[in-house]
Amino acid sequence: MIETRQLTKRYGDLIAVNHIDLQLKEGDVFGFIGPNGSGKTTTMRMLATLLQPDYGEAYVCGKSIYTDPQEIRRLVGFMPDFFGVYEDMTVVEYLEFFAAAYRVSIDKRRKVVEEKLELVDMSFKRNAMVNQLSRGQTQRVGLARVLLHEPQVLLLDEPASGLDPRARIEIRNLLKRLGELKKTVIVSSHILPELADVCTRVGMIEKGNLIIDGYVDEVMRKARNRILLHIRVKERTDDAAKLLEQLDEVAAVNIGPNAQIEAALKPEVLDYSALPTALIEAGFRMTLFREEEVNLETAFMELTKGLVQ
Numbered sequence: 001m002i003e004t005r006q007l008t009k010r011y012g013d014l015i016a017v018n019h020i021d022l023q024l025k026e027g028d029v030f031g032f033i034g035p036n037g038s039g040k041t042t043t044m045r046m047l048a049t050l051l052q053p054d055y056g057e058a059y060v061c062g063k064s065i066y067t068d069p070q071e072i073r074r075l076v077g078f079m080p081d082f083f084g085v086y087e088d089m090t091v092v093e094y095l096e097f098f099a100a101a102y103r104v105s106i107d108k109r110r111k112v113v114e115e116k117l118e119l120v121d122m123s124f125k126r127n128a129m130v131n132q133l134s135r136g137q138t139q140r141v142g143l144a145r146v147l148l149h150e151p152q153v154l155l156l157d158e159p160a161s162g163l164d165p166r167a168r169i170e171i172r173n174l175l176k177r178l179g180e181l182k183k184t185v186i187v188s189s190h191i192l193p194e195l196a197d198v199c200t201r202v203g204m205i206e207k208g209n210l211i212i213d214g215y216v217d218e219v220m221r222k223a224r225n226r227i228l229l230h231i232r233v234k235e236r237t238d239d240a241a242k243l244l245e246q247l248d249e250v251a252a253v254n255i256g257p258n259a260q261i262e263a264a265l266k267p268e269v270l271d272y273s274a275l276p277t278a279l280i281e282a283g284f285r286m287t288l289f290r291e292e293e294v295n296l297e298t299a300f301m302e303l304t305k306g307l308v309q
Helices: 040-047 071-073 091-100 107-117 133-146 165-180 216-223 236-244 274-281 297-301
Strands: 002-011 014-024 027-031 055-060 075-079 154-157 184-188 200-205 209-215 228-233 250-255 261-265 286-291
Touching: 014 040, 014 055, 014 200, 027 040, 040 055, 040 107, 040 154, 040 184, 071 075, 075 133, 075 297, 091 107, 091 297, 107 133, 133 154, 133 165, 154 286, 165 184, 184 236, 200 216, 209 216, 216 236, 216 274, 216 286, 236 261, 236 274, 274 286
Parallel strands: 027 184, 027 200, 075 154, 154 184
Antiparallel strands: 002 014, 002 055, 200 209, 228 261, 228 286, 250 261
């Protein structure tokens, strides 16, 4: 659905996007992660044919951004991080205006608008004035707008930017629904928890370079240097720690707050089933035994260097 080859954009001596290669399939929800100024927005604008690359090629649904920009715009829904709304229009009027711009036939227009309002849970605001909506409600109406022409690809630039916690959760739930509709979605953000439960794939961009691109579980594996286990026993914590230190699988043991043992395994060790067995056979009663989870935030810190333009 989306393919880029050596996609590059320069502004004078500044390389905003540097030879990016990317391939996304139908139904992929791609989390585009990076700090402000890393090249996320520039990349999305080139895919939306709003910005011309200096080098490289990009295809959206098999169409070239150079030779088929008008066709691509019919296939893409692009929502920038901030967009204006027209005053003196209700939500329904606003969406019907854009439905007309998207050439939705007049006999289908109202039905399409009502369907999209229901999808983004904004039917209750259908007759409200657009310029009186909250930031979160405006974002949801913006999503309804880019869905009016049934695009196959969605480019969502920081859709949860500036939202309160409840509104961010609502946007996240909506993104999950879009993935279930088999849309190919690129959603950018610098707030990592927003993307953790939504994306099937992630790309990490830093100073214009796409340094990581893969399915979420692959990225997590790359980020994890070694497995860290959290263990707690009912008594004799020091003795349990000494026992763990003697096991071949264990690289280091530390006793943390609340008498919790942290056991770091050797890098090559993936199977740690021998550890609880050894503790039980030695007469220890465990109240906790779990592997430390690697999340997108941890992965980002492990795999990037914090570079910005």
